[in-house]
Amino acid sequence: MADxxxxxxxxxxxxALSAAALQGGRRIGFVPTMGALHAGHLSLLDYARPICDLLVVSIFVNPMQFDRKGGIDRYPRTWEVDCRLCAEHGADVIYAPTPAAMHPDGFLTKVAVAKVTEGLCGAHRPGHFDGVTTVVVKLFNAVQPHLAVFGQKDYQQLTIIARMVRDLDLDVEVVGR
Known part of the structure; x- marks a missing residue:
């Protein structure tokens, strides 16, 4: 754990940080979030901390997950509190990419997982899960985690992420807590 x-x-x-950690034989744990951390998020950090050498938390409010009705503008942003909570719960790194870093000009690619995205929440939020999977695969690519911990509260999202990892042969263990 970092000081x-x-x-x-x-x-x-x-x-670069992940490559150095991997080269040093360190196990990387990852908890992806959109910030506004709450007890559920903190329980994920508490789960991952003792089984990882480097614990990364992402904070990225993903514009691809929101409809065009201004939902992203209403999403809470609590940066200072989130940083304090991450430190208190043993995170080593907050990965907070900018929207431009995640979706540079000319960005055209999306990752879509068929069928499991079509019912439940997906039926009422077209494109939402494509936004989730696209950003999660980009986060995985940057962080290179051994373990990624997701909340079970959104079971459909957890199922979709696990299916994406399986279908794309991504080398990450997805855990729902």
Whole structure:
């Protein structure tokens, strides 16, 4: 565990840190979030901390998950509190990429998982899960985690992420807590 919480804002810097950790034989744990951390998020950090050498928490409010009705503008942003909570719960790194880093000009690619995205929440939020999977695969690419911990509260999202990892042969263990 690091003595001080490190904040990283670019995929290149995150990949470099992860590469050094992996080269040193360290196990990387990852908890992806959109910030506004609550007890559920903190329980994920508490689960991952003792089984990982480097614990990364992402804070990225994903515009691809929101409809065009201004939902992203209403999403709470509590940066200072989130940083304090991450430090208190043993995170080593906050990976907080900018929207431009995640979706540079000309970005056209999306990751879509068929069928499991079509019912439940997906039926009422077209494109939502494509936004989730696209950003999660980009986060995985930057962080290179051994373990990614997701809340079970959103069971459909957990199922979709697990299916994406399986279908794309991503080398990450997905755990629902």
């Amino acid at each position: 001080q919480l490190q904040v990283i804002n670019t995929p290149q810097e995150m990949r």
